Amino acid sequence: GESVGLHLPTLSVQEGDNSIINCAYSNSASDYFIWYKQESGKGPQFIIDIRSNMDKRQGQRVTVLLNKTVKHLSLQIAATQPGDSAVYFCADTKEGYQKVTFGTGTKLQVIP
Amino acid sequence: DTAVSQTPKYLVTQMGNDKSIKCEQNLGHDTMYWYKQDSKKFLKIMFSYNNKELIINETVPNRFSPKSPDKAHLNLHINSLELGDSAVYFCASSQDLGKLFFGSGTQLSVL
Numbered sequence: 343g344e345s346v347g348l349h350l351p352t353l354s355v356q357e358g359d360n361s362i363i364n365c366a367y368s369n370s371a372s373d374y375f376i377w378y379k380q381e382s383g384k385g386p387q388f389i390i391d392i393r394s395n396m397d398k399r400q401g402q403r404v405t406v407l408l409n410k411t412v413k414h415l416s417l418q419i420a421a422t423q424p425g426d427s428a429v430y431f432c433a434d435t436k437e438g439y440q441k442v443t444f445g446t447g448t449k450l451q452v453i454p
Numbered sequence: 455d456t457a458v459s460q461t462p463k464y465l466v467t468q469m470g471n472d473k474s475i476k477c478e479q480n481l482g483h484d485t486m487y488w489y490k491q492d493s494k495k496f497l498k499i500m501f502s503y504n505n506k507e508l509i510i511n512e513t514v515p516n517r518f519s520p521k522s523p524d525k526a527h528l529n530l531h532i533n534s535l536e537l538g539d540s541a542v543y544f545c546a547s548s549q550d551l552g553k554l555f556f557g558s559g560t561q562l563s564v565l
Contacts (some may be wrong), residue, residue: 350495377551383542385458385556386497431493435552440485440509442552444497 350429352449361419365432365445370413372434376442377406377417380429386444389417389430419450427452457481460557467535468565473501474531477542477545485509487515487546487554488520497544503528532562540564 355361367375373394378386392399392415393407399406405418415432432445460477467473479486486498487510490517502510508520517533528545542561546554 366488375551378554380495383558385546385558386554387556388553391552431497433552437551438506439513440502441499442548442554444489444500447495447497449495 350447350449352451353452354451354454355422357424361417361422361426361450362416363419363430363450364446365415365417367413367415367432367434367443367445368428369434369436369443371424371436372443374434374435375406375408375415376406376433376435377415378433378444379426379432380431380447382428386431422450422452424452424454426450457557458545458547458557460543460560462560463558464561464563466563466565469535469537471535472531472533473535473562474529475543475545475562476527476529477557478527478537479545479547479555480526481547481549481555482526483547483549483555484525485548486522486525487548488528488530489544489546489556491542491544491559493541528558535562535564537564 344390376391377389380386390401403420407416429447431447458479485504487502503522506522519531522528542559545557548554
């Protein structure tokens with residue numbers, strides 16, 4: 343993703359509801375996409391990834407959807423918990439290329 | 455055991471000073487990175503090294519000089535610190551495409 347935002351978008355979700363975090367990327371040559379979670383005071387942590395030959399990948403309570411046509415990525419979190427409160431980043435790169443580009447980030451606030 | 459460790463965690467210094475941040479990874483990864491995170495949480499890549507060789511240098515002022523003595527270490531030296539250098543600096547390492555392991559960050563405050 344390429345960061346163009348001037349502020350950190352925030353998503354507030356009730357505990358137990360599903361969360362959907364969206365991301366747009368700009369490099370049409372990217373073929374590998376990753377979601378990271380950054381908790382307060384920590385470095386980003388890998389959550390889930392997807393390659394460009396797939397449009398959906400599921401993990402434990404998380405699902406990533408990829409729409410290459412519109413260069414859009416989303417992260418769905420099922421049954422959101424307070425521990426999910428963090429800033430979420432999408433990132434993209436391509437095979438054989440070391441540079442990983444991060445998107446703007448979305449802050450997820452879980453309301454108990 | 456901390457996988458990627460960077461020191462110091464906090465760094466407060468005056469404008470014009472020179473400072474260094476150290477990073478070590480015990481994961482056996484070949485690639486290491488420095489990222490800068492601003493106050494709006496935007497993460498921007500600065501440098502990447504693969505097996506001690508510089509492979510990415512992203513339009514970073516030459517006041518910033520990375521150094522990799524071996525593939526487990528990537529240090530960042532900053533000369534003549536400026537107010538705009540205030541940020542959180544993250545070291546990361548990776549072995550697999552795009553899957554980065556980050557340190558806990560160094561919060562640099564330039565006064």
